[in-house]
Amino acid sequence: MHKQSYPNQRKTDSPIESSIENLSRAIFTVNRHAKTASDPKFLYALKRKALEKLILEGKAEKKGLHFSRNPKNSQQQSDVLVLAGEYYFHLPPSKEDFANLPHLGELNDQYRNPKANMSLTIAKNLLQRYTNFHPTTNQGHSQKKHYQKPVFKKLGESYL
Template sequence: MSQSRNNKSYTTSQIAEALFVVNKHAKTAPDPRELYTLKKEAIQQLLRKKQAKKIGLHFSNASKYSKQNSTLLVQVGDYYFHIPPKREDFQALQHLGEANQAYRNPKPSLSLSHAKRILQAYLGKNGQKPSNQNASRRSVPHSYQSSIYKPWGQLASWQDQPHYKKKR
C-alpha cells in the first residue's frame, strides 16, 4: 500500500518499521535523546490507541553497577521493543526472565530521515525541530582562542608563543 505525502495515516507496520530504524540509530548516535524521545512518545501513543501490546518484562542486560533492572517488552506489528517499565507494569505483567538474544526483528528498508518523518507525522509534530540549547550553539561560528592565530599578514612566530621554551 503506497502512502502519499498528503495522507499522513500510516499503518501500524510502517510505524513499527520506523520505530525500529529510529531505535537502531539511537543506539549509536552521539546524542540519542531526540531519537529516544521520539521512540518513547510513539510507543506510548500506540499503547494508548491499542495498536501496540505489552508482552512482559525482561531482565536488562545493560544494568549500571550490576543492579538487576527490568525492561518492558512491547510488540508493535512484527517488531519488538524494550522501554522502561512503569510501576504498575510490575504487578500487571509476567516476568519473562532473560531476553532471547537469538531473536531478531525483521530488516527494515527505511532511511533514518524517512523514519523520523513517519513518527513525527504520527505524533502530529510535522517538521518541528527540537528546541534545545545545543541547536542554537551549533549555528554560532567557532572563533579560535589560541594566540597562534593572528590576522592575515601578522604571522606569529613560534618563539613568541608562551609555551615555547628557548634553549640557553
C-alpha cells in the first residue's frame, strides 16, 4: 500500500524552502517571539544575522533611518529600516548608515506587517540553516541559577 498525499497535509520530514518570503516570515516570527522571551539575546542575534545576510545577497534593502520608539537613556536614537520581502524590520545602525541613508523621521503607526503563520521552531530552524548560526551553551536557553544560602558572620568578623 502506498502513501497518499493530500494538498493540505503538512510535510514534517522535508525542510521548508529558503525563499525570500519564507525567510522574511521566519524573521518576523522570531522577532515577535523575542519581544516577549525571557532571554531574547539569541533570537535577536538570529534576526540580525539573517537580515545582514539577506542585505549582503541583495535580497533585502535598507530603506532609511527611523527615530527609535524606545531610546536608551532617554536620548534620541535611530534604527535602520530594512525591507525584506513584504516585511519591514529595524536593525541597529552603523556609522555608514548615518552617512548613506535618508532619515525618514518618526515611525509610521499606520503600517503593519502582514500576519505570519509559522511556528517558532520552524522559523528558528530555517534561519539557523540559512545563517549557519547556532546557539552556544550559554545562549538560547538560560540555565537555572542555583540558590546559595547567605552566610552571616559574627559582629566584627571580616567577610573576605
